[in-house]
Amino acid sequence: MAEPAGLDRQVAHLLAGAPGPHTGAAAAVAERARQVLRPAGALARLDELAEWLAAWQGTGRPAVRRPAALVFAADHGVAATGVSAYPAEVTAAMVKALREGVATACVLARQVGATLEVVDVGVGDPTGDLTREPALDPARFRACVQAGRDAVAALDADLLVLGEMGIGNTTAAAAVTAILLGRSAEESTGRGTGDAGLARKRAAVSAARRRVGAASPMEALRQAGGAELAALAGAALEARLRRLPLVLDGFVVTAAVTPLELLSPGALANAVAGHRSAEPGHQALLARLGLRPLLDLDMRLGEASGALAAVPLLRLAAAAVTEVATFADWGLQR
């Protein structure tokens, strides 16, 4: 237990020293938004997104030119208990499809001009069954967090999109949510992508919650999460340290990064929620994080699909501030 508690402290320490937003760039964009040829505030959230992008890109001319999606993939011991409609082997098959460019997220990434990279942190090497034992031992947990950090550190991107693939991982996300927010299995658990048996999933989440009890945020992730969830937390941590703007996908990604915000309020200030998934646990996390998703289309696929679908809005938001003429250019008074 010393190691994971140490990781909580270490992550909190890193976040405490993380640089804040570029307030000057954000202010410059806010000022230009007031001068462009439309009533002040008429683009509402799009203007806010442009400011947010400026704040984390550190420029008064925000743009989305090099968006990069990272899809973390792993297998889950809990999948053997029948929580998913799909066998665990589907994780490996989908990773292959993602790598060969034929999966849904690849098509969406191409459409929005994003790169997509799959980071395997445990496909074919399932975690412990979270209903009975810690999903990850301290060393593997630490290695997965580091793998997430390393994947982000290696990118050349102006926007990060996070996604995941792992049969059984909505059960892990629900267990993490139940523990972190102190909510019941019923409130935290939905049908996921594979509608096997909601009752079975809820029982698994209940068992995990009883087993783990109260836990520090990163420890909850180690106990009840999974390898790709740990890597996602690491990726979000690294993005925050690098002031890289970040689009969260749905339930699993949001559950995985929530420990950062719980350890250090504001840790996810560089993140927007790409979409609201159909999973009930996602609503609870979004409320806790104060995030209002950009899209609300009942999607429940994962793979970064909801976050990728939101990327065009960020691009539009930036262009609507930087490329529109000002009232002064146009000889009009505000």
Next chain:
Amino acid sequence: MAEPAGLDRQVAHLLAGAPGPHTGAAAAVAERARQVLRPAGALARLDELAEWLAAWQGTGRPAVRRPAALVFAADHGVAATGVSAYPAEVTAAMVKALREGVATACVLARQVGATLEVVDVGVGDPTGDLTREPALDPARFRACVQAGRDAVAALDADLLVLGEMGIGNTTAAAAVTAILLGRSAEESTGRGTGDAGLARKRAAVSAARRRVGAASPMEALRQAGGAELAALAGAALEARLRRLPLVLDGFVVTAAVTPLELLSPGALANAVAGHRSAEPGHQALLARLGLRPLLDLDMRLGEASGALAAVPLLRLAAAAVTEVATFADWGLQR
């Protein structure tokens, strides 16, 4: 009164003879959506959008390659009563900005690969003051509807986006909404883009409603709408007759096309709502039309901006069905 009542009948007659959706194409897309490499239903509304696009494009390979935005512009007599924060001259200035490519909608159109054309149906030639007299006489009303039809007939597009520009036109839209739906001025009226005085707007809407009383749908549009609203109704009519899929912008566009649905239920089956505007009257219209907007970002600009922002979602929806591999391609069982 004979003429407009005649136009109601004529529009209803045209709509009664309008061809329906291509059900075979829609079924082919629905079938492929069940076969592609993701859990059935996981893309939810995106899959529905792909089917809808197929139904109106008449192909099992829907795509958005030639989206075209039409922005109808006109001036309003009611603007002289101070319902907008902006003087009526701003309509002409914004039309110039839209034509020269420097307005917000132009930037959004370029970003999403859409053409944008402004159709002037009365800039500098204000309608009657709807609080005191019919906005349009029967001949001009008919000519505006025809102008809308002609503009659509001249397009080479696979997706139509409708927008508007006209200082004072949210007052006209609120008056039309109040009359068509039998709602109060308070329920129908918001601040629009120019927050001059909500009380003044509500008084204008009340006056129009009292003056017009109950009216047939197109007659309500003639009495309390405006030249660009009439043209928008004509454009939507022509799109329906041509089975051209259509993205509605916000409050003004939705108010203008609602008479079609009231005359002939299903008349707007080829339409989706691009976004939910911040205007209260828009909510009432969307509910009446059974439309769930694609975006909900508090935008209240007009110019087709909300509809243009939704175009990437349609493109993604189509690609996510047509370009993703199937389970069979991938040697997996569903």
